[in-house]
Amino acid sequence: TQLLEQSPQFLSIQEGENLTVYCNSSSVFSSLQWYRQEPGEGPVLLVTVVTGGEVKKLKRLTFQFGDARKDSSLHITAAQPGDTGLYLCAGGSFDSWGKLQFGAGTQVVVTP
Amino acid sequence: GAGVSQTPSNKVTEKGKYVELRCDPISGHTALYWYRQSLGQGPEFLIYFQGTGAADDSGLPNDRFFAVRPEGSVSTLKIQRTERGDSAVYLCASTLAPGANEQFFGPGTRLTVL
Secondary structure: OOOOEEEOOEEEEEOOOOEEEEEEOOOOOOOEEEEEEOOOOOOEEEEEEOOOOOEEEEOOEEEEEOOOOOEEEEEEOOOOHHHOEEEEEEEEOOOOOOOEEEOOOEEEEEEO | OOOOEEEOOEEEEOOOOOEEEEEEOOOOOOEEEEEEEOOOOOOEEEEEEEOOEEEEOOOOOOOOEEEEOOOOOOEEEEEOOOOHHHOEEEEEEEEOOOOOOOOEEOOOEEEEEO
């Protein structure tokens, strides 16, 4: 059972379009991380957000942490085929350093 | 300077057999984590080590699963009496210190129990 619910489960878009992936929970997290995973590889960290209401921008990616620290979103502007992958959100625990709770992921496919 | 490595990359075994999965963390990383990822799911936390000791093993599903890190570096995840439901990709990650922002993941070991 995943504490973090991600939506949508699957997203297929054309190159140049924008997309948003959501991560929601009823639990409060110490931090929220976003990872991208490609087939046959482990997840790779994209960003960590720790403050409620925080917004971080990394080139074409914008990450937002909800005010109540229960939800987050990832927005990609002008998607490129290289953005294809499984996007995972992961919540940090207050009572166990390093323990991450992952969502089930959103599979994003960007076609040329 | 290599990343986290895991061996074997693939393991096929029969129901009831014993398996060991190995993780070599990044040199100097004191914290090591094991996760299990089933098809269509995100990684599920199993256990993490700070040095040689298991700091949190709350994710181990039952007593058939055991992990060690005797010298504070390499770790082995051991599964006894394997069941078909144990089939998954087992991921290992390491960080410089517990709670450090970025967990560096290995490529995983794909375990198939027939």
